[in-house]
Amino acid sequence: MAHGTQDVAPVITPTGDTMWLVRSYPLGRSVLSDKRFSRAHAVTAHAPKLNDAQPVPNSMMSMDGAEHTRLRRIVAGAFTTGRVSEMAPTVGRLVDQQLDALAAAGPEADLIEQLAAPLPLAVLCSLLGVPPEDASRFRGWVEVLFDISASTPGEKSRRRLELVDYMEELIERKRQQPQDDLLTALIETHDRGALTMGELLTLGLTLLMAGYETTVGQIGLTVLSLLSAPGTLADVRRNPQALASTVEETLRLNPATPLSFPRVAVEPVPLGDVTVQPGEGVMVSLLHGNRDGTVFAEPESLSADGRDAVHLTFGHGVHRCLGAPLARLQVQIVLERLLGRFPALQLATGRDAVVWKDGLVTRGLSRLLVEW
Template sequence: MVDAGGTLSAATERLGDSFFQDPQGFFARLRSSAPVTPVITPEGVQVWLVTRYEDVRAALADPRLAKDWVTHMTPEDFDINVDPVQAFLDQHMLNLDPPDHTRLRHLVVKAFTPRRVAALRPRISDITDERLDAMANGPAETDLIEVFAFPLSVTVICELIGIPVGDRQAFRKWSETLLSSRGTREESRATAVAMYEYFTRLVAERRRSPADDLLSALITARDSGDSLSEHELLSMMFLLLVAGHETMLNLIAGGVLALLTHPAELNRLRDDPALLPSAVEELLRYANPLNHATERFTLEPVTIGDVVIPAGEWVMLATASANRDPSRFTDADRLDVGRDASGHVGFGHGIHYCLGAPLARLEGEIAFGSLLPRFPGLALAMPESSLRWRPSSLIHGLENLPVRLR
């Protein structure tokens, strides 16, 4: 895609419905033919897609690939118009560079240390058991996302942050709209405005009545002058809520699908629960809930592989592709719940490594470890080929997962 003089040729690959339904087939083809290549996103923007493990992992930690587009770029640098409300919410720590990223991460990381997360085990187990009891008393055929993956994932993150129970269902619709690659600009703006107004009201309420939750702790940090602006507080809530429930929802659903379509590995895990920690890592590698890391852009010409990406270009690092790269993982397209999957980039790498990783691992172990023995007859209720994946270039998540429980 780059000629001898370094000139970019027209991108021929487009991320559309075939990509949504089979990203791994798309990635496998590019890993072998064009591991660093320009593609057109569903929104019509050209980005550089990086697909090989070695390149992806190195680029995730490369400071020449920046995140803070507000500081480094002007509106003229964008291929699409950026809505100011959505841009406001998007200015969270995941889209910032040091020192701002370092400052904000320091304020939140204490809530996600292994010790703090381990203390959540009893409550996560209780929530899981409540959902399983409801499933056992419900119909024999159901949507596992609707009755288990979504309510479990959203309840855990909402309780941690401090989101009222009655407000949680709205977040699913908001999140799906903002992460969809098919939504209109008007729909995205309306959703961003609704979330902004909601968080503004919630912060005001929590200021009046503090609680033992992360939101109250961040408000205290903000009001005590601990270098946290009101803008940063609101965008932090947006990031934690969306990222916190979306990734876990799709790990549970995608992981269950992977196990149901690999019955030997499912039985192996049922017979040996000690495999749960390695199984969760393997499911993060094999059924990663994200197709790629959030976008970066080059501050200067950057060589990845044997391709020079010019300055000011958007770059998309395909972590799901890296996790299936046969040069890093033997027999990479095979699910193996006993595999040593260490080194996978399902949580990213470098300074933006997912701070919620300890929580995701704990939730995964409890979810899979409780669901599988509770329903030994668990099976797909429709052919795998009939399942549909959400139309999102970022999220690799099923629209629904019909299963038979018994």
């Protein structure tokens, strides 16, 4: 991608607002780490919007400065690389359960319905302490909230209220019967006065919602990337040590999150060939940034040897995805065990083997048929 006027271009969003879309890797990183581009200003009533599925103003993802830092610090400990690596046996057990069911139903299966969708929900429920029997109710609520075309704003409001009611009830249950999980730890933080009840509720919901649909999408897209690249697949089968760098490449090439959350300029900011004025919205195309040919050699190809530059799939700066280590762990364990368990795994034949999901904030598949 040559640097020039196309690096920063005006776009009209589905809500009819105009925003700047940043498509180069260096400018994207600068926007994501520049305090002059505010997340808090982007969720005010009159700010330009991308769609009607944005985080609420008291979400950690909608805050700037000290307020954002305070909330992030409270939960960051649960998502350190070390803490997440302790979850590997739990994730492995949950993956094996899904693969057992897959093997029993085979030799053809839909990897989305039978692996990519149930796994992240089971992992998040285990982390937060949501009873497994509540998972299917929760999945229905979240899918409506993330859908930007098939559900009305009224339906979203109703589902959001149902989710809040559920979370209030779960917090009360945890208070009566504390357990070794993240939600119990957050309740204890609230009881010490470091979190308001509203913040506790929103944090619980944010952690569940932010880690679900994106990881479902990422697992499906990663498996699709690898099965569509027979040479790389053969390399990984011969050399399992190449799996970690291959996962990073599939994350770069096929991110489930194509766009950053919008930000709004709080003062004039020169950006490439334009100057973004106060009140104007800016989004970063993580998809374009990850394929910027000035940063990544042969950007469209999947390299199992690793890259020098860090991809933008999990964002950059203070709002970089907290759950990145957990998402990465799930994708790695899924690929490792899937390829080990089904050495002849391949995409099923037929035009309907791969079906993309429509109308989501994130990218993902509604069907991924494989055979072995």
